[in-house]
Amino acid sequence: MSLQTAAEKALDLEREAGLSVSYHELAEVFRKIAHELDPGDPRAEFLTWESWLYEYQLKSPNPHGARSDEFGAFLELSDGRRHPPRVSDFPADAIPYFRHRLQASECPGARARLADFLWLRTRDLPLGERALPPSCSPIRSSSPPPSSSRT
Secondary structure, three states: OHHHHHHHHHHHHHHHHOOOOOHHHHHHHHHHHHHHOOOOOOHHHHHHHHHHHHHOEOOOOOOOOOOOOOOEOOEEOOOOOEEOOOHHHOOOOHHHHHHHHHHHOOOHHHHHHHHHHHHHHHOOHHHHHOOOOHHHHHHHHHOOOOOOOOO
16 A cells, blocks of 8 residues: 555654654655656555644744634745645545654654644644643643534
8 A cells, every 4th residue: 555655654753853843854755765666556646645744833823813714835836836736636545644754753743733733624623732741731621612603
């Protein structure tokens, strides 16, 4: 299964990069390996998606204190093209891959970004909570339930 083999490769890359690696460094490691794989290797697509995940920029709150429902693009052109693509524009196959990666990931930064992406895409609260380390359990228990205004 290509999802499984890609996830295994991703975990190897994560371990090689170390626990305190930056998002920029993770993006570089994943991009480099994805480009080195044979063009027909099914792992390349999964690893490319993961490199994009680490290229996102976090947006600042707007003047009213609300946060966006989207990560910031690394690059956005005047014609609307952007890199990486919007969370909603990732292929549906990315969701089970990122869920699998979140279960196995050992790097706190990778786990946080995977959980953030999955929360933005699926609004599955338990996935979003995985971004919080165990030391934040009081925050988890005091968090209000998600708004039911989303569909």
